[in-house]
Amino acid sequence: MKVVSMSSGQSSLTSESPPPSNESNATGRRVLVVGGGLAGLAAASRLGRTGYQVTLVESRNKLGGRATSFVDPTTGEMVDNCQHVSMGCCTNLADFCETVGIARLLQTVRTLYFQDEKGRVSTMRAAPLPAPLHLFPSFLSAKYLTLWDKIRIGWGMLSLMWSPPRLNVPFDEWLLSHGQTPRTIDRFWGLVLVSALNETIDRMDFRYARQVFVEGFLQNGRAFYVEIPSVPLGQFYGSLLESWLVENGILLKMGTAISKLKFDRGRIIGAELKDGSTIDADITVLAVPHHRVRDLFPTADVERDHSIPQLDYIETSPITSVHLWYDRPVMDYPHLVGVGRTVQWLFRRTGDEGGYVQAVISASRELSSHSSDEILSIIRAEVEEMLPKAKEATLKHSRVVTERRATFSVLPGIDHFRPDARSVIPGLVLAGDYTQTGWPATMEGAVRSGYLAAAAIRKETEGVNVTLVSPLRAGWLFRLLGGRN
Ligand SMILES: Cc1cc2nc3c(=O)[nH]c(=O)nc-3n(C[C@H](O)[C@H](O)[C@H](O)COP(=O)(O)OP(=O)(O)OC[C@H]3O[C@@H](n4cnc5c(N)ncnc54)[C@H](O)[C@@H]3O)c2cc1C
Secondary structure (H helix, E strand, C coil), X not given: CEEECCCCCCEEEECCECCCCCHHHHCCCEEEEECCCHHXXXXXXXXXXXXXXXXXXXXXXXXCCCCCEEECCCCCCEEECCCCCEECCCHHHHHHHHHHCCHHHEEEECEEEEECCCCCEEEEECCCCCCCHHHHHHHHHCCCCCHHHHHHHHHHHHHHHHCCCCCCCEHHHHHHCCCCCHHHHHHHHHHHHHHHHCCCHHHCEHHHHHHHHHHHHHCCCCCCCEEEECCCHHHHCCHHHHHHHHHCCCEEEECCCEEEEEEECCEEEEEEECCCCEEECCEEEECCCHHHHHHHCCHXXXXXXXXXXXXXXXXXXXEEEEEEXXXXXXXXXXXXXXXXXXXXXXXXXXXXXXXXXEEEXXXXXXXXXXXXXXHHHHHHHHHHHHCHHHHHCCEEEEEEEEEEEEEECCCCCHHHHCCCCEXXXXXXXXXXXXXXXXXXXXXXXXXXXHHHHHHHHHHHHHCCCCCCECCCCCCHHHHHCCCCC
């Protein structure tokens, strides 16, 4: 895979042949990575192989952070907190999975199924046409949109493709000023964006909404492929990954939480652990969620980097998943995207009796005033409307999981509060999906942040420029039609 130089933005190196590291500068440098989510893991994966002495501490007894599973006490099954999916355009996540040997646990889905309120199913798959036309035939045949909707949306798409990547306007306003109606917003733009960005259309920065369509659907024919782990997340980011880290010289300290960063004359020199012991380090990569960062600073030191107090302005958005175990298989499709429904995605999981399905509701604020039982009955009723076989089956068990701070909100202007990897505090580097990655809160964003943190360290220590994996190339027709990226 290509990687690009951070300073020039030009493709310069390949990750199969990493740049020669200046061993004398890297070797022996002690790097403490705090947090075993994808950001911390990605940073450790890049540094461990290039001569740094990396220690990764994770407060829980498992890796993966928010991309996680738990053992359901009733079924004994390993259940995801929520189905996590990525897309073909997530090139850094793909590189990470390839590097650490878990890419073979991913399934690539090339056909997506949409079901409207009348039960009609429309498929989305690529035709043998150059991007951005590859999805055009599927779009034309979508049963949940009228011809007028399609004409409006087509105009909106072209306008989006031609528009500059950043505009200082909330996305809903932009849509309304480009021929869209509440109906096309609800049945098309929102359908894609609410689950991709975990936010409602009225609370989205233009830049991120545009990025989903341009990078995910328009510029490359493979970008919209969906990648789904074929095993629960706890297994996906489990023993294979752990073994790779250990084999590559990374010291893993699980079940180990840091309580405070350690300062010495304005420089961070490691961290104190909750058990009272300390870990000394030359460089500390703080890869915890943004709402945990401030508390890890001694009060007197929190203002040393103005970006830390600003993290308080970053809002979060919840995701709810509802897990239903029926006594028999109930779902014919591997997944369904719900049009005009509360359920946005419905996934067929296997389960012991083949009847386990999982419904996902992103940006689920509207459900927050309901109890778990109420959420269950709302979602179960929808699922049984969507899947006639579920009506005939017996629901044996269910679970409602709401992650209240699932992701940060991509509110207009959010970039102002996202800090760079390199802190002004010597010895400190920040990582995490919330940092300046150019991406929304996703696994791809988290991996990018970890790679950027590693790049900042290598730049400072060794003077080497290495950073992100290139995005998928924009197709010739996309460029010929004036598409901007
Ligand atoms: C319900 C849900 C659904 C999602 N769906 C998707 C999806 O489909 N696709 C997608 O791409 N993304 C999805 N995401 C987003 C994705 O999971 C996150 O963006 C990504 O995992 C964040 O990684 P991170 O490393 O930045 O942070 P985290 O995963 O939060 O990792 C931070 C780690 O730091 C540890 N930690 C915290 N404090 C300390 C301490 N004091 N000492 C030591 N360790 C500490 C935590 O235990 C955690 O493991 C979803 C998230 C949620 C919650």
